[in-house]
Amino acid sequence: MTAPFLHSSPLVMGIVNVTPDSFSDGGRFLAPEAALAHARKLIAEGADILDIGGESTRPGAAPVGEAEEIDRVVPLIAAIRAESPVAISIDTMKPAVARAAVAAGASLWNDVAALRFTPDALATAVELGCEVCLMHMQGEPRTMQDDPRYEDVVGEVETFLLTRAAAAETAGVARERIVLDPGLGFGKTTAHNLALLAATARLAGHGYRLLVGASRKRFIGALDPGAAPDERLGGSIAAALIAVQGGAAILRVHDVRATRQALAVWTATV
Numbered sequence: 001m002t003a004p005f006l007h008s009s010p011l012v013m014g015i016v017n018v019t020p021d022s023f024s025d026g027g028r029f030l031a032p033e034a035a036l037a038h039a040r041k042l043i044a045e046g047a048d049i050l051d052i053g054g055e056s057t058r059p060g061a062a063p064v065g066e067a068e069e070i071d072r073v074v075p076l077i078a079a080i081r082a083e084s085p086v087a088i089s090i091d092t093m094k095p096a097v098a099r100a101a102v103a104a105g106a107s108l109w110n111d112v113a114a115l116r117f118t119p120d121a122l123a124t125a126v127e128l129g130c131e132v133c134l135m136h137m138q139g140e141p142r143t144m145q146d147d148p149r150y151e152d153v154v155g156e157v158e159t160f161l162l163t164r165a166a167a168a169e170t171a172g173v174a175r176e177r178i179v180l181d182p183g184l185g186f187g188k189t190t191a192h193n194l195a196l197l198a199a200t201a202r203l204a205g206h207g208y209r210l211l212v213g214a215s216r217k218r219f220i221g222a223l224d225p226g227a228a229p230d231e232r233l234g235g236s237i238a239a240a241l242i243a244v245q246g247g248a249a250i251l252r253v254h255d256v257r258a259t260r261q262a263l264a265v266w267t268a269t270v
C-alpha cells in the first residue's frame with residue numbers, strides 16, 4: 001500500500017510518453033536514455049508526479065501489445081524510482097501493465113478507460129492498492145473523434161465519472177485514492193472540451209480529486225488555427241489556470257516549468 005498524495009495546492013503531473021506516435025511528442029522519448037533524460041528534466045522543473053505512458057491514445061495510433069508496453073515503461077519506472085522519490089503514475093488501460101508498473105514503483109494507475117478495458121481491471125486496481133485515475137472517454141481511441149455527440153456533455157460526463165467512482169468504491173478502492181478526469185479530447189469536439197473546462201468547479205465538487213489534461217490539445221489549436229502542438233503553450237497555461245480556479249487538484253502537462261511559474265503567480269494572489 002502506498003500513501004495517497006498529499007496536496008495543499010494543485011499538483012503538476014509531467015508527461016513522459018515512451019511511444020513512437022503520441023500527438024505532441026511522439027518518437028522523441030522512445031529510446032530509454034532519452035525518456036530518462038526527459039523524466040529528470042521534468043523532475044528538476046518541479047513535477048510532483050510523472051505520468052509514464054507506453055501506448056498512444058491518439059486516434060489512429062497503432063495498438064501496442066502487453067509485453068511491448070511493459071518493456072517500454074517498466075525499465076524507465078525502475079530507473080526513476082532508483083534515483084528520485086517523485087510520485088510515478090502509469091498511463092495504461094491494461095491490468096498487466098499496471099501490475100508490472102506498480103511492482104516497479106508506480107503508485108497511481110491512470111486509466112483512460114476508467115477500469116473498463118478488461119473485466120479484471122477493477123479487481124486488479126483493488127488488489128494493487130494503488131491510487132486510480134478514472135477518465136471519461138466516449139467510444140474508443142481509434143474512432144472517438146469521428147463524430148462525438150452528447151445531449152448534455154457536462155451532465156453525461158459527470159454521471160459517468162460518479163458511476164465509475166461508485167463502482168470503484170464498492171469494489172474496495174478507498175475514496176481518497178480515486179481521481180476523476182473529464183478526459184478532454186477523448187471523444188469530444190472543441191465545444192465539448194470548452195464546456196467541460198468551464199464546468200471544472202461542478203466536476204470537482206463531488207469529494208474526489210479532479211485531474212485535468214488540456215496540455216497542447218487539439219481544441220487549443222482550434223482556437224489558434226495553425227498552432228502546432230508545441231506552439232500551444234499559452235493556451236495550455238490558460239486552460240490550466242481555468243482548471244485550478246475551478247478546484248482541479250492535478251494538472252497533466254507537457255510543460256512543467258511554465259506551468260509551475262503560472263501556478264506560482266496564481267497562488268500568490270489567492
Ligand code: HH2
Pocket residue numbers: 015017019021022023024025053055056057058091110111112133135181183184211212213214252
Ligand atoms: N490525455 C492523454 C493521455 N492520457 N490521461 C488522463 N488521465 N487525462 C488526459 O487528458 C490524458 C491522459 C493524451 O495526451 P498525450 O499523452 O500527450 O498523447 P498520446 O495519447 O498521443 O500519447
